[in-house]
Amino acid sequence: MTVGATGGAAAPTLRWRSRARTIEGIEQELARIWSQPDLTTTVDGSPGRHVAARTSVMNLVVVARRPEIAERCAATIQALTGRHPSRTLIVSPADPDGPSWLDAHIQAHCVLPREDAPEVCAETIFLSCGGESGRHLGAIIAPLLIHDLPVTVWWPGDPPFGSPAAHELLGMADRLVVDGSSWSESGLARLGSLARLLADQRLSIFDIALVRQARWREAIASVFDMPAFLPYLRSLRRIAVTYATHDETGDPTATNIVKPVYHVAWLASRLDLSVVRPLEAVPPPKRQPGPRGFAATLRDGRSQVAVVVRPVTSPMPGGTTLRVELLAERRGSELRADVTAEAETVRVHVWQDGVQALDRAFQAPRRTDVDLLAEAIEAGGADPVGHDALRAAGALVGSAATR
């Protein structure tokens, strides 16, 4: 059925909705949307002016294991309709041991990009399934994809990498978008599993946790844009990352540390540092219980680079990076770079042989879910730097991944 056509420029408007309980029914409804004159010829009483253009630049599949996650994802995707019109399938598997069933709500949202432009419309299918159907997501999703368009799977929450369902679904995907910083416990085990997915060279992986750190990387890289500091980059001796925790028991799995680990992994991958000793939880001294963090050792040629990932009790969200410190020694001279987060800025301090040589701030306002998802989607093809960082993260996690 068609729905009222109101809404201002750039505000997505619900223009169509219907329901189906079989795959064939969904396919019929999708075909029917575009044969409706109400949808494709007039808007706001201006006959023939804003002809709706059905546009899709990709298939976006979202696996939402809880209804509230599905709703949150749908809101984010609707905000992207104008920017990345997609056929979106939001799949919520439920009750795997019950009888097989399928229920789909089909919607078309349209956006008027400019007053003089045609409307851009895209379809969203909210698909719930139970029983055996829910265990074969690939079989449900495959017939609903638009031919020849790339398939992006956005998997919020804790994706069960390695499970048959994940294997089946990711087998048809070109791109996987996850948020490692939202994973339960330390996130290290899942990070190791995500890194192993790189073996499938067709799949581009975007971790929003890594995308979110772009301004930190910019700030760290800027230190070594200065010709005087660049040679120190090959003489790193220590990388220390401090992160926020609310845990005071010393439990190494209490806080997700995917973001701090990515800082180390990115540096290791760009500088070709190999892992000598993977991350291990540092045991607390007997008389001082409390979080002690993790340590690892990297190798740069013949020299070793000590890695420390340490927690600090902080009101900031757990796992938030608070500081990245780099120490380099070269021909008897020492360079210390200290990058810290302050409100909406990232500040860089550099000391050369104890004398402050740089103090610079970068604006780093918190980015919205829409912006982050858009960036993960906008990147065409694979992100080799992101993949390198993920591969290094997998090596860093090492045995920690099994915990």
Added chain:
Amino acid sequence: MTTRLAPKDAHRTMRELRLAHAGRRKPPQKTLDNPLRDGLRLERMPDPCVVVVFGGTGDLSARKVVPALYQLWRTNLLPHEFVVLALGRRDQDDEGFRTEIRAGLERFSRVLPLDEAVASSFIDRILYQRLDFDDAGAFDALAARLTAIDHDQATGGNRLYYLATQPSAFSEIVAQLGRVGLDHETHGGGWRRIVIEKPFGHDLESARRLNRDVGKVFRESQIYRIDHYLGKETVRNLLVFRFGNGIFEPIWNRRHIDHVQITVAESIGVEGRGAFYEETGASRDFLQNHLLQLLSLVAMEPPATFDANALRDEKVKVLRAIQDVTPEAVRHDVVRGQYGPGWVGGAPVPGYREEAKVDPLSETETFVAARLVIDDWRWSGVPFYVRVGKRLPKRSTEIAIQFKEVPHRLFVESSSDPEPNLLAIRIQPDEGIMLRFGAKIPGLGIDVRSVTMDFTYGSAFAVDSPDAYETLILDALLGDASLFTRADEVETAWGIVDPIITAWADDGPPDFPNYEAGTWGPAAADDLLARDGRRWRRI
């Protein structure tokens, strides 16, 4: 044609290279790469810097430069240590000027309403200083103020001088900057760059003189001549379209292309700029820069790399390959026009000679069409028809690539002949790309009709493109000169347009006005193609 100027700091000849290798001249500095820069997804953040705007109280600054800087600030593309120092003849303090800036932003910002917190933090970074261009002492004061700003705001001695003034002031400002040493780039003392707005001279001689004056003080690598057309998203996409797709480049040559049409049509008149337009006309205002830039992007060979000099080398090669425009060729292949009264968009409009500040007997052209020939391997025998005009029926900038007809007509029973394929690249408005091809009309017979595949940016990427000034100012701050015109490019373009203007001057008074406002120019422009058996594409 003009002699190509190499950048001062490049080794262009074998002798220079040999001397450099023998250690008798300093070889070009080899820069080490920062491996942490690989693949950073963000736009690179410019260094801390001061943008010094000459003509800071002027129209260009208020409409374009400051709103572009604000937008860059709003989107976190400027460094925290960033200051704008606006220079003007009026006597006022920083606070008074900031009030003006806020009013200007509220009028001209691309994104409204202003974000109060962001706007305030931006406006706080704007300073004002009184400066008369012909007062030498004022430049000493400027140098002192900039030193103080570097000290107080940690801007590192990096400066972008933006000349948003009348062109007549360019040489004097540059000379004064040189006199007080504000051009010097010292080791660890920061970079110095200068942005110069078009027009770059009003003929070849004045362009050479300006290049010479600026070149006495700044190296070519420090000079950024801005032609905002090159910053437009669709113009930049032209490079991606040509060199980022495998299917077009193999047919982008004389074997497959019949001719090329480039149209820059404006429906507006001179909009109160009569005095300016009287001195420029369509050939100086558009043909010498925007139109020839578009032509060179369409016709250039693929550069080996995407760096500024490789790109500009290829563009200059195209301009140098354009056949000499002799007085005879001007009479035969160039058409000029001036609009008379007419109707545009359903409203009556005056003729050019009735516009304010325009000579009632003006001989200034408001329309130019030309048939240009590129003498090189790729384009031999392929005419490029270009036209630009004011008070045409609609605003449209478009490049149309007309392909050759099929070698053999197979569908003789079709009621109409299929038209040759056409690729139209719309620069503005409604940016997009259209491909026309023949298709069978459904039915029992074989009737062929042209249909189009139309790609519209707005429906695939429904996001705001940055304004050209945002793109170009950010590039200048980052030291990327790819989208700026080089001295030899400017002079070569003048070498094409100058003979046209000279031939017109020798030909006596034109028969103006010769087209009605709201039409597609004088009839002679249609004849220009008709005698080749072609016609302008209907836009």
